[in-house]
Structures are given as structure tokens and as C-alpha cells.
Amino acid sequence: MGLKPLKIAKHTIKYPIFQGGMGVGISWDRLAGNVSKEGALGIISAVGTGYYQKMQFVEKITNSKPFEAINFYSKQALNEIFKNARKICGDKPLGANILYAINEYGRVVRDACEAGANIIVTGAGLPTNMPEFTKNFPDVALVPIVSSAKALRIICKRWMDRYARIPDAVVVEGPLSGGHQGFSYEDC
Numbered sequence: 001m002g003l004k005p006l007k008i009a010k011h012t013i014k015y016p017i018f019q020g021g022m023g024v025g026i027s028w029d030r031l032a033g034n035v036s037k038e039g040a041l042g043i044i045s046a047v048g049t050g051y052y053q054k055m056q057f058v059e060k061i062t063n064s065k066p067f068e069a070i071n072f073y074s075k076q077a078l079n080e081i082f083k084n085a086r087k088i089c090g091d092k093p094l095g096a097n098i099l100y101a102i103n104e105y106g107r108v109v110r111d112a113c114e115a116g117a118n119i120i121v122t123g124a125g126l127p128t129n130m131p132e133f134t135k136n137f138p139d140v141a142l143v144p145i146v147s148s149a150k151a152l153r154i155i156c157k158r159w160m161d162r163y164a165r166i167p168d169a170v171v172v173e174g175p176l177s178g179g180h181q182g183f184s185y186e187d188c
């Protein structure tokens with residue numbers, strides 16, 4: 001195909017293509033697992049995992065919804081999603097997308113590491129403390145989504161000062177993308 005592999009920290013992605021994380025059921029085990037199986041990077045969304053498989057992994061439901069962040073971002077369901085994705089893609093690189101703006105961001109990052117994510121991608125905010133939550137997982141690559149050089153400079157400076165590291169890669173999204181970058185209506 002003429003595409004060269006992409007190396008991010010210890011992980012080699014055969015084709016340099018990321019499947020963007022898409023929340024609430026869009027990029028879970030089947031989509032992300034198959035993308036990784038085919039040699040690109042599949043990314044599991046950590047948003048709304050409580051809804052996975054008819055909410056069967058949730059401890060408490062009220063008004064037909066997972067109750068509070070602990071259930072909406074269900075660790076048990078995320079584990080199942082990774083387990084089922086791994087059945088499809090084996091040990092090929094597989095990522096997790098975790099929006100910085102969510103409740104219990106740090107806990108969900110740890111959950112994703114424990115579930116077996118190789119790469120964590122975070123947008124929707126400036127993840128200035130992201131490395132804090134992956135201390136025990138040195139092989140997990142950290143990839144912020146940025147929409148400006150200024151945002152990346154702030155992240156790099158904070159990470160260097162506090163954790164002596166910089167991002168393993170960055171995703172750059174411009175105003176024409178479908179992401180969460182905080183551009184104004186006019187920019188788009």
C-alpha cells in the first residue's frame with residue numbers, strides 16, 4: 001500500500017491510520033477490534049461504557065440510566081469491551097479515547113490501563129495531569145489531542161516540570177474536523 005508503519009513509544013502500528021474515538025457505543029469492541037486487526041489503530045471510547053450490552057455490568061440504574069459516573073463510566077464494562085476487542089485483534093496495538101472533560105477522568109484512565117489499553121488518547125481539554133494516572137503503566141503511550149501549538153506548549157511544559165516526560169505523539173485537529181477542539185462557530 002506504500003504506507004509506512006507508525007511507531008508510538010513501544011507500539012508499532014502497521015498502517016499510520018488512527019480510527020478516532022467515537023463516544024457512547026460507536027467505537028467499542030467490534031469497530032476498534034477490527035480496525036486494529038487490519039493493522040491501523042482501533043480506539044475504544046471510554047464514554048458511556050455503562051450502556052454496553054444492555055447495561056448488564058452496571059451496579060445501579062435509575063430512570064433506565066446508569067447511576068452516577070462510577071456506573072456511566074463502568075470499569076467492568078470497559079474490561080469486557082477490551083476483552084472482546086482482544087478476541088478480534090489479539091495483541092495488536094489498541095487505544096482508548098478518554099475525554100478530559102469527563103467526571104472521574106483519572107480513575108477512567110487507570111481503568112483503561114488495567115483493561116489493557118496500549119495508547120491513551122485524550123481531547124476535550126488540556127490534559128495537564130494525564131501522566132499522573134499512568135505511573136504504574138510505563139508502556140502505555142500518551143497522546144493528547146490539540147488544536148493549537150499553544151495548547152501543545154502548555155501540555156509539554158507542565159509534563160516536563162511535573163513528570164519529566166512529553167507526549168508520545170499528538171493528534172492535531174483543525175476546525176474542519178468533527179472533534180471537540182473549542183473553535184468558534186465562525187472558525188468552522
Ligand SMILES: Cc1cc2nc3c(=O)[nH]c(=O)nc-3n(C[C@H](O)[C@H](O)[C@H](O)COP(=O)(O)O)c2cc1C
Nearest residue numbers: 020021022023045047097099123176177178179180
Ligand atoms: C459520532 C462522533 C463521536 C465522536 N466522539 C468522540 C469522542 O468521544 N472523543 C473524541 O475525542 N472525539 C470524538 N469524536 C471525534 C473523532 O474521534 C475524530 O477525531 C473527529 O471526528 C475528526 O476526524 P474527522 O475529521 O475524520 O471527522 C467523535 C466524532 C464523531 C463523528
